[in-house]
Amino acid sequence: MSNASREDRAELVIAILNWNGYELTRACIESVARxxxxxxxxxxxxxxxxxxxxxxxxxxxxxxxEALTLPRNMGVGGGYNAAIRxxxxxxxxxxxxxxxxxxxxxxxxAQRLVDACEPDVFAVGPLIMDPRxxxxxxxxxxxxxxxxxGHEQAAGIVSHTSPYEVSWIDGSCMLVSVAAAFAIGGxxxxxxxxxxxxxxxxxARRAGMRCLIEPRASIVHLVNGTARPSQxxxxxxxxxxxxxxxxxxxRQNLAFLRRLFWWRxxxxxxxxxxxxxxxxxxxxxxxxxxxxxxxxxxxxxGWTYKAxxxxxxxxxx
Numbered sequence: 173m174s175n176a177s178r179e180d181r182a183e184l185v186i187a188i189l190n191w192n193g194y195e196l197t198r199a200c201i202e203s204v205a206r207x208x209x210x211x212x213x214x215x216x217x218x219x220x221x222x223x224x225x226x227x228x229x230x231x232x233x234x235x236x237x238e239a240l241t242l243p244r245n246m247g248v249g250g251g252y253n254a255a256i257r258x259x260x261x262x263x264x265x266x267x268x269x270x271x272x273x274x275x276x277x278x279x280x281x282a283q284r285l286v287d288a289c290e291p292d293v294f295a296v297g298p299l300i301m302d303p304r305x306x307x308x309x310x311x312x313x314x315x316x317x318x319x320x321x322g323h324e325q326a327a328g329i330v331s332h333t334s335p336y337e338v339s340w341i342d343g344s345c346m347l348v349s350v351a352a353a354f355a356i357g358g359x360x361x362x363x364x365x366x367x368x369x370x371x372x373x374x375x376a377r378r379a380g381m382r383c384l385i386e387p388r389a390s391i392v393h394l395v396n397g398t399a400r401p402s403q404x405x406x407x408x409x410x411x412x413x414x415x416x417x418x419x420x421x422x423r424q425n426l427a428f429l430r431r432l433f434w435w436r437x438x439x440x441x442x443x444x445x446x447x448x449x450x451x452x453x454x455x456x457x458x459x460x461x462x463x464x465x466x467x468x469x470x471x472x473x474g475w476t477y478k479a480x481x482x483x484x485x486x487x488x489x
Contacts (some may be wrong), residue, residue, distance in 0.1 A: 184212040184286060185264045187255030190226060190272050191219040191245060196394070197272040201233060204276055209283030213238060213262065217255050219245045248343060249359030249368040249482065256353045257487050264350060271344040273394040284389040285347040288335040294352045294376035297341035298389035308393060311338030311385045312370060319416060319428050321370055335384040339377075343369030344393045352381055357481025360418070362468070365403065367411035372481065374419045402449070402457065409440055410461035417465065418479045425476050437462075 186204055190197040197216060204214055214233075218226035218241040226239035240258055242251065252269050259267040266286055278298070285296045300309040300323075309323035310332075323342065346369065356375050359368050373383045416428045437458050444454035469475040 182211040182213045183263075183265045184210045184268065184282060185215055185255065185259040185262065185266070186212050186268045186270065186282070187215045187217055187252070187259070188270045188272050189217050189219065189248065189251045189255070190221065190229075191251075192221045192223075192225070193272045194221075194223075194225045194228070197225065197229060198232075200270060200272050200274055200276075201229065201237060203274075205236075206276060206279050207282050208279045210286050212268075212282065213264070215240055215255060215258060217251045217258075218242060219247070219251050247361060247364035247368070248366075249363055249372075250361045252343075252368075253358045253361065253481070253483050253487075256348065256350060256358055256483060260350050260354065266347055267350055267353075268347045269343070269345070271393070274344050275392040275394065277392060278390050281389040281391065282347070284386050288384055288386045289347060289349055290382075292380070292382055293349060294356070294379075294381035294383055295341050295346045295348045295373065296335065296384045296386050297338075297346045298391050299385065299387055300342050300344060300393045301390050303392060303394060308395075309342045310387065311336075312340035312342060312373070314339050314370065314374075316420070316424060319412070319431060321367075321412070321415075332385070332387045334388075335386045337382050338385050339383070340370045340373035341383050341385065342393075345391045352376065353481075354483055355379065356381075358483030359481050360479060361482040362479075363407075363411050363414060365407040365411075367408075367415050371415055371418060374415075375481070378478075401447075402453075405440070405444060405449075406457050406461055409436075409458065410464050413461065413465045414468070417469070417476050420476065422476055 188197055188200050214237045216226040216229050216237060216239050220242055226241045230237045230239040242254055255267055266289060268282060281298055288296045299307055302308040307325060311324045313324055314321045356379050359372050416425055441454045441458050445451055
């Protein structure tokens with residue numbers, strides 16, 4: 173890693189997103205040292221942690237890690253957009269976007285992802301393994317029949333032996349073409365937390381680009397984020413609506429809303445109450461997720477519309 177960090181214009185930037193997660197981020201950085209292959213620079217993008225954690229890590233890994241601290245918490249999409257801007261401004265063609273609760277154990281992972289990122293490819297992801305060594309995700313799925321998003325999972329062996337196309341790539345680890353990201357506007361920062369990778373991959377595919385999984389590459393995802401369970405539930409519900417609004421037809425939106433009010437919302441509240449969320453808090457969270465979308469629809473002059481991302485060509489870090 174030290175040799176790669178001295179490259180002034182390495183073609184690959186490895187960007188680790190951090191928010192009050194010093195220990196996890198430190199372990200992730202140490203795992204990056206196992207990589208061989210393309211010259212790269214390692215960047216810590218800090219989403220306004222309570223302490224200057226990115227600067228602390230850059231100091232501890234002097235000459236190996238660089239720091240970019242954002243003025244406020246811009247969410248996952250905002251942090252990843254900042255990494256893409258930084259990569260573009262430093263001459264990189266690709267950026268490997270990482271959650272800080274990931275560990276890289278495959279020395280050839282970055283090389284394999286870069287090799288699979290052909291000119292018509294927006295992003296490439298590896299197999300996502302759980303800490304027990306089982307495949308947790310081999311690509312993302314979305315079913316317009318029941319409006320459910322999920323992960324392709326495999327008990328052990330993945331049948332593919334070469335890169336294959338998927339609906340979306342898990343955002344814990346995705347190698348993105350910098351040029352392709354700017355072509356579609358990058359991530360939509362309105363999502364803030366969850367569903368942002370699903371949305372960006374769907375927009376890329378509508379633009380004629382591919383999203384691939386390279387099954388010969390893998391990482392370990394600890395799934396040990398810093399968001400509270402209530403935040404996870406709120407953003408999952410809020411952004412499931414936002415995703416359909418941005419990517420579905422009017423007919424699909426009408427069908428989704430019927431399913432939402434007659435099935436998903438009651439089920440969501442019942443599950444929240446069962447797990448100790450409280451009746452009032454669960455109702456309030458559900459109503460809040462719906463009202464956010466109503467206010468957004470008023471602001472955007474319509475419930476359904478095809479949105480772009482939050483990057484623009486003139487953006488600077």
